[in-house]
Amino acid sequence: VYEGIKQLILSGKLRPGQKLAERDLGERLKVSRTPIREALGRLTQDGLVESRPQRGHFVREVDAKTVEDLYDLREMLEKHAIRLAMRRLTEADLAELDRVSRQLRRFEDDSVQGEEELREGQRIHEIIARASRNDLLFEMLMRLYDRLQMFVWIDAFYADEAPLTRREHQAIIRAARGRDEKRLLKLVEAHLRRSKNNVLRVLQARPTLAF
Numbered sequence: 001v002y003e004g005i006k007q008l009i010l011s012g013k014l015r016p017g018q019k020l021a022e023r024d025l026g027e028r029l030k031v032s033r034t035p036i037r038e039a040l041g042r043l044t045q046d047g048l049v050e051s052r053p054q055r056g057h058f059v060r061e062v063d064a065k066t067v068e069d070l071y072d073l074r075e076m077l078e079k080h081a082i083r084l085a086m087r088r089l090t091e092a093d094l095a096e097l098d099r100v101s102r103q104l105r106r107f108e109d110d111s112v113q114g115e116e117e118l119r120e121g122q123r124i125h126e127i128i129a130r131a132s133r134n135d136l137l138f139e140m141l142m143r144l145y146d147r148l149q150m151f152v153w154i155d156a157f158y159a160d161e162a163p164l165t166r167r168e169h170q171a172i173i174r175a176a177r178g179r180d181e182k183r184l185l186k187l188v189e190a191h192l193r194r195s196k197n198n199v200l201r202v203l204q205a206r207p208t209l210a211f
Contacts, residue, residue, distance in 0.1 A: 085131035
């Protein structure tokens with residue numbers, strides 16, 4: 001139930017600011033209210049849902065400060081993970097990056113980025129984060145990735161820069177495979193800041209988002 005509601009939020013099917021009625025969610029997911037309440041409590045802890053006294057639960061609203069804070073924190077933590085990973089990458093990690101690179105090439109002729117391509121692109125960052133071999137850092141980044149997933153959709157759907165994103169992902173993989181820490185840091189910094197700026201522009205132009 002937790003995963004089901006989370007995916008509805010991250011995919012934009014439940015929009016920022018939307019009230020989460022237990023009865024509606026129960027009918028949608030074919031479960032009783034008890035697991036719905038437990039899932040909403042976990043999602044509140046995760047920061048995807050907001051609990052408002054006497055009013056209920058709502059999808060956390062998207063605002064510019066939240067976008068900036070989350071992206072800035074991600075950049076700081078991801079850079080630290082890169083510095084550790086460049087000394088700790090294993091052959092298994094490199095093989096995973098190669099697999100992602102091959103998977104991403106399947107989408108090169110698509111006009112837009114779909115759900116599967118977005119998921120594969122995110123795998124690059126997860127592989128590098130895990131390769132840091134710092135379990136706490138990896139856990140923190142995975143939680144951040146969940147919080148940022150909604151913004152990844154906004155970037156993909158509204159900024160519509162699929163060819164550039166694809167080039168960036170392949171360049172990041174090549175730099176990681178070559179253990180080129182300096183280049184990888186530069187590439188990831190540019191990649192994340194572009195995404196942040198795209199989302200901020202979208203929020204400024206479209207105060208009410210529709211997916």
